[in-house]
Amino acid sequence: MNATGPAAALTGSAPPPRTPPDAVAGRPSVARRVLGILDAFSPQRPALSLSDISRRAGLPPATAHRLVGELTRWGALERDEHGLYRIGLRLWEVAALAPRGQALREAAMPFLEDLYEATHENVQLAVLDGLEVVYIERISSRNAVHVFTRVGGRWPAHATGVGLALLAHADPALQERAIAGPLRRFTPKTICSGAELRRVLAEVRRTGVAISDGQVELIALSVAAPVYGPDDTVVAAVSIVVPSETSDARALIPAVRACARGISRALGAPHALRRPPSAAARA
Missing domain, CATH: 3.30.450.40 (GAF domain)
Known part of the structure; x- marks a missing residue:
């Protein structure tokens, strides 16, 4: 059995490194999931429903709902009166810095x-x-x-x-x-x-x-x-x-x-x- 905490320091052993949650079973990182959401939009599909985003980004509906909500609050996405999402002006502001x-x-x-x-x-x-x-x-x-x-x-x-x-x-x-x-x-x-x-x-x-x-x-x-x-x-x-x-x-x-x-x-x-x-x- 591996020692942890103070005991580990005394015996010279160290606890195994903690595996980040997103690395478990090859799960994509949060950043990759966010980029997948943005990549779901295209000139042919500038407006998407939440279910469209979930399907095109390959995300569970609950995960898509949470991340889309955060992106919308930050301004990366905008939601219109029909409930469809579009790329937000905040991303244009950031892109202008390139x-x-x-x-x-x-x-x-x-x-x-x-x-x-x-x-x-x-x-x-x-x-x-x-x-x-x-x-x-x-x-x-x-x-x-x-x-x-x-x-x-x-x-x-x-x-x-x-x-x-x-x-x-x-x-x-x-x-x-x-x-x-x-x-x-x-x-x-x-x-x-x-x-x-x-x-x-x-x-x-x-x-x-x-x-x-x-x-x-x-x-x-x-x-x-x-x-x-x-x-x-x-x-x-x-x-x-x-x-x-x-x-x-x-x-x-x-x-x-x-x-x-x-x-x-x-x-x-x-x-x-x-x-x-x-x-x-x-x-």
Whole structure:
């Protein structure tokens, strides 16, 4: 029999470590259960009943009721007049503190607006998160070509202009993960082979721009360029999405590059603060 308390100290033995309640029988932690509740919501299901949350999060009804109540009191969830729950504004306030979110968006907005005014097409700003891009800003007009993207939405990096611009300058290990696949196909033009993706990323690094033609929708063409941060590493990408049949990607490259360079300059990227070689030559 193991001794405990003062006797244990005298004999040199120690009581066995206490097992946290959430670790018993592989039970998920409280944090994981809370995250499961938040993950139950999606663009397709922005409002859920308590039973929906319980089922989608894989929680017993009593546990879901208790945790949803706590999240609602804190403001992470809101309950409407029909008894359905939605993501609360408190989470938006917290998300705004992310350095790759609000601060980047504020620095980029004047340049995104200029690009939009010059084209009246879809203008987007995105960051890389693993093998996906997350869109943190989008400006569009009613007559712009249809796109599936939305602020806060995610998309596989290999199929988008901003994703290719970001992957081309990402850590080599992450690039190899993307090249190893699998690469999801959306249209017949989607990059689905690792060899093709490797070639495209090399071309993006060579030219400084990424062109994604019909990869997500056959009707849409995207031209994207990387945005650099204070340490001259790529922190985001900006793109314009236009109708593929009536647009010339080459004609859009200077405007997209100028927008990306302006944002980089606002963020303090050293190379963007220097005059481009063409301007220096003219001087």
